[in-house]
Amino acid sequence: MAEVVPFSLYHGTSTIFLASILETGLGGRNVVAEWRAVECLTRLIAVADNVFGNTPDWIGERYGLDLMARQAVTGAHMNFRHGGAYLSPTEVSAVRYAVTNTVGSEILSECVKLLRAPALEGEALSEVGREFPSILGLAAIEVEAQPLLLRLDAVPLAAVQTEQGVNPSEQISMLLSFSPDLLSTVGQQFNFELVEPFQIDPSQVWVISSTGYLGNPQSYELEPWVAT
Template sequence: MAKLDFPLYHGTCTLFVESIGKYGLGGWDPIKEWRVLECLQKVIPIAEKHTARSEIIRNNIGNAQLMAKQVNGGLNFQHGAVYLSPSRETAVRYACGKKKGSELISRTVLLIDELCRLDVKEVKTDLFQEFPEMFNVMDIDAAPVLIWIPQADTDMLLSERGESPADTLAKIRGIQTRLPDGWESVCQQMNFRLTQPISADEISVSLIAVRKWRPYQIDYSLLPIDLPPNE
């Protein structure tokens, strides 16, 4: 069992801090437990009927359709897995850009919220009864969170596409050799997929307090928080 000699990071939100404290990072899958993909697949045909009425729907329906098909090409839509980045800035941008901590959950909730605003009855009745957790999440204000894994085990990792991490690790180490002070910024897109939970005592968690938001450069500070005890 080999340990990485550089940290990995994961961006999420306060919605999931309690479950991470209880089950570890990756130990509980809200996508599966809340049937989020199934929910999105039912939301899409409803949303498609109302594209003319909503700019929000028009701007999001294309990516939502790709997510529903679980496309894994240039866009990473293999949802349900936990992804880790060697770049803190990548994880921070992800956490700050996804209001509900997950791309799939965030976009599904966005469409549901817009359909409710448009007073679409089948959303307020049928979908509400079938997927109550998604409607509960819609009303919760969540703050962005950064998770720091100081020494991940390499046997817990795959590449972002689900392959051996060896090539990605070799590329990172090569960049570290050439750019010892700037390697992290070059490796922002070299992410890993976590294959098994990391216990709460092996990670650190911080709230991300955003001072100024810009898409590619966020001015922020980190406020360490304690995970809830595993009872």
């Protein structure tokens, strides 16, 4: 097995975090931990419970939010842990993540969504916002961040593990056995986690413009990111 991952890996994020990523490397900061995002989401769920009760829409949404709040890994190996920098072997998977999560992080995007919900306005929500000012600041941004795609080449094997936290060698061998067509679909289920920072080449950063459902490369366009 080579000393580096023998294919490119991709990460979806937003312009909100790009300056920090370029300065400290991808994975150089754990903003989810710094901003106490798990605690914030737990508090916001409690506020929403008092407002929405057992309404069907909230019960359906709450299930996934509760898995995030518990930082669970399900029996089907679905990963709801946050804070690490996760990488996909497929471009489209990272693009879908970046476009779906408006501030470049799933758990922070969910916190922002709840903080912005008109039905949750009130003292309880204001108190949560005051305790988590950085996350409240994200919710107050009027112009949405741009989604970004980052490509990482020649990532050292020692710098990654599987999404479930184990040695990546077996997963890499399996991915190498797939045809390109199969990799573009099945590969979306086999992600990696950085365990040490990786310096990003600014030329490997693209701004994503998407149209419609992100199921294939024809549903989005990439433009090179240009520093302003």
